[in-house]
Amino acid sequence: MLTLKNLTKKYPTGDLALKGITLSIPKGEILALIGPSGAGKSTLIRCINRLVEPSGGQILLDGIDIVSLGTEDLRKMRRRLGMIFQEYALVERLSVMENVLSGRLGYVSFWQSWQRRFPQADVTEAFRLLDRVGLSQFVDKRADALSGGQRQRVGIARALMQNPQVLLVDEPTASLDPKTSRQIMRLLTELAQERGLTVIINIHDVPLAQMFAQRIVGLRLGEVVYDGPPDGLTAAMLTSIYGDEDWSTMPATQGLRPHREDLLASEVSS
Amino acid sequence: MSQSPLKDHVTWAPAPWIRPAWLQWGVLLVVVGYVILAGSTLNVDWERIVAGGERTIRMMSDFVRPDFTARQTDVWNGILESLVMTVVASVVGFVVSIPIGFGAARTISPLPIYVLCRGIITLARTFQEVIIAILFVIMVGFGPLAGVLTLSFTTIGFLAKLLAEKIEEIDPAPLEAIRATGASWLQLMDYGVLPQIMPRLIGLTIYRFDINLRESAIVGIVGAGGIGATLETTFDRYEFRTAGAILIVIIGLVMLTEWSSTLIRKRLL
Numbered sequence A: 001m002l003t004l005k006n007l008t009k010k011y012p013t014g015d016l017a018l019k020g021i022t023l024s025i026p027k028g029e030i031l032a033l034i035g036p037s038g039a040g041k042s043t044l045i046r047c048i049n050r051l052v053e054p055s056g057g058q059i060l061l062d063g064i065d066i067v068s069l070g071t072e073d074l075r076k077m078r079r080r081l082g083m084i085f086q087e088y089a090l091v092e093r094l095s096v097m098e099n100v101l102s103g104r105l106g107y108v109s110f111w112q113s114w115q116r117r118f119p120q121a122d123v124t125e126a127f128r129l130l131d132r133v134g135l136s137q138f139v140d141k142r143a144d145a146l147s148g149g150q151r152q153r154v155g156i157a158r159a160l161m162q163n164p165q166v167l168l169v170d171e172p173t174a175s176l177d178p179k180t181s182r183q184i185m186r187l188l189t190e191l192a193q194e195r196g197l198t199v200i201i202n203i204h205d206v207p208l209a210q211m212f213a214q215r216i217v218g219l220r221l222g223e224v225v226y227d228g229p230p231d232g233l234t235a236a237m238l239t240s241i242y243g244d245e246d247w248s249t250m251p252a253t254q255g256l257r258p259h260r261e262d263l264l265a266s267e268v269s270s
Numbered sequence B: 001m002s003q004s005p006l007k008d009h010v011t012w013a014p015a016p017w018i019r020p021a022w023l024q025w026g027v028l029l030v031v032v033g034y035v036i037l038a039g040s041t042l043n044v045d046w047e048r049i050v051a052g053g054e055r056t057i058r059m060m061s062d063f064v065r066p067d068f069t070a071r072q073t074d075v076w077n078g079i080l081e082s083l084v085m086t087v088v089a090s091v092v093g094f095v096v097s098i099p100i101g102f103g104a105a106r107t108i109s110p111l112p113i114y115v116l117c118r119g120i121i122t123l124a125r126t127f128q129e130v131i132i133a134i135l136f137v138i139m140v141g142f143g144p145l146a147g148v149l150t151l152s153f154t155t156i157g158f159l160a161k162l163l164a165e166k167i168e169e170i171d172p173a174p175l176e177a178i179r180a181t182g183a184s185w186l187q188l189m190d191y192g193v194l195p196q197i198m199p200r201l202i203g204l205t206i207y208r209f210d211i212n213l214r215e216s217a218i219v220g221i222v223g224a225g226g227i228g229a230t231l232e233t234t235f236d237r238y239e240f241r242t243a244g245a246i247l248i249v250i251i252g253l254v255m256l257t258e259w260s261s262t263l264i265r266k267r268l269l
Helices: A040-047 A071-078 A096-104 A108-116 A122-130 A148-161 A179-195 A206-212 A234-241 A261-269 B021-040 B046-063 B071-103 B111-126 B131-138 B143-167 B172-180 B183-222 B227-236 B240-268
Strands: A004-012 A016-025 A030-034 A056-061 A082-086 A166-170 A198-202 A213-220 A225-229
Touching: A004 B240, A016 A040, A016 A206, A016 A225, A030 A040, A030 A179, A030 A206, A030 B172, A040 A166, A040 A198, A082 A148, A082 A213, A096 A122, A096 A148, A108 B183, A122 B111, A148 A179, A148 B046, A166 A179, A179 A198, A179 A206, A206 B071, A213 A234, B046 B240, B071 B111, B071 B183, B071 B227, B071 B240, B111 B143, B131 B183, B143 B183, B172 B183, B183 B227, B227 B240
Parallel strands: A030 A198, A030 A213, A082 A166, A166 A198
Antiparallel strands: A004 A016, A004 A056, A213 A225
16 A cells, blocks of 8 residues: 655745645556646656655555655665656666666665676566566667667566566656557556556556556646546546646547457457 | 738848947957067067078988987887886776766765865866976886876876766766666666766777877976987987987877777777
8 A cells, every 4th residue: 555645845946846645545556647747747756766855744655654764764665666767767878688687776785786696586587577578589689779669668677677566657658659658558557467566657648548547646736636537537627637628539538438458459469 | 821011121230249349349459469469579589490490401301210229228118118107097097087087976976075076186187297297206206107197197187077077967867767776876876877978988098098198208208207208318319310210109109099999989889
C-alpha cells in the first residue's frame, strides 16, 4: 500500500506545484496520472523517490514514511521504487547490459560496480529480463544504437532489475509512435501484473491511459480533480482537468472505449 | 490571405554596436590614435634590421643543412627526456584533473569543494609555463623533475577547467535515472557522468599531449630539463646546424603525435 498524505511541494521560485495531495494506492494497482503540462504530475512521482524533495506531508510505503528517511535509508528505499522515464534516460555510451545492470547499483558495492563484476544472480536475471523484453541479441550493443522502442524496453528492464515494489513511470510513450506506444504500455502493464507491482504512470495520452490503467487520477494546478475508473472520464470531466475543448473525439466520451482483450487480440495478429 | 496594408516608405539600418552612434566612432578614433602613437615609441632601428638580414641568411642557410651528428648524444638524451616529461605530465594531468574537474563542476559538487577546485584551476592557469618552471626549478632544482611538475600542473589546470565545463552541460536525465536506482554518489559518477565525458576527456588529453611536447622544449631553457637546454646551448654557440637538426626532430615528433591522435580519435570516439 502506497499512501500520500497531504503532500505539498513548493519550488524555490514560489510555485506551489502540489497543493496537499492525498491518495491511497493499493498493492498491485495500475494508476494513470493525467493532467495538463504543469499540473504537477512529474513533480508528484519525483517526490515519491525524492528526486524532488517534498516540502510537506507524508509518503508511506507499507507504513514507512519516505519523506523522513536519511540519506542511507533513502538509498535503500529507492531500490524498492523503480522508475521509467520519458526520454528513456539511458546512459547512451554504455552497453545495453551495463544499463540494465545499473538497476542493481543500490545493491552492490562501489568496487563491484566499478569493475562491472555483478553477482552471477544479477547477470542471470539481466539476461532473463532482456529475453523477456525481446532484446537478447542486443546485450553488448551500445544504448545509442537502439531505436526508441528498444531503448524504452531497456529502461523497463533496468527498473525491473531493482526488484521493485512500486514502478514510477514518467511519460513512457511521449517520444514513441502510436503502435510502439501501445506495445510498450502493454509490456509494462503485463510485467507489472506478473510481479504484482504498484504502478503510477504519468501520461498525456488519455485513450492510452484508459486502455491500460485500472484507475485514473486527474491533476490540475497541483490538485486532484478526478479520481475514479477509466470509464468515468466524461467530456465535462476532461474539461475540469484540462480546460475547455471539444472532447467529442475522445473514445470515453463516445462510449467507444476499446476493450483491452480486443486490442490485445488485434495487435498480436498484426 | 488578405493583403496586409503596407506602411509607406519604412527605412531600416542596422543598430550601431555601441549606442549612441557618436560613442561608437569616438571609441574607434581613440583606439586608432593609440595604436599610431604607441607604434611611434618603438624606436625602430633600421640599420640594425639591415645588419640582421645578413645574420638571418647565415642562420637560415645553416638550418637547411642540419647536422645530426655533432651533438648526437646530447640531442637524443634531450629528446628522450622531453618525451618522458611529456608522457608523465600528460598521464599525471589526466588522472589528477578528473577529481578536480568533478569538484569544479557546480552542478555536481557542493560550494566549498567547488571554490577550492576552481581556485586550483585559476592558479594553474594564471601563469605561463616558463614562470611556473622557474618556480619549480627553485623548489626542486635543475632537471626534468621541475619540468614534469610544471607540465603536470599546467595540464591539470587546462584539463580540469574544460572537463568541469563539459560536466556542467551533460544530459541530466541519465543522472536522474541512476540516482533513482539507489546508487551512491561514487556510483553516480561512474555510471552517469564518466561515460558522458570520457570521449571529451580523451580528446582533450591527446590535444594537451601535443602542447606538452612543445612546452617541454621551452621549459628546458630555464633549466627544467628536456631538449630546450640543448637547443639553447646550440644557439648560444652559434651552432645553427645542430639547432636546425633539433628543430627538425621536434617538428617530426609533433607531426607524429598529430597523426597518432587522429588515429586514436577514430578508434575510440
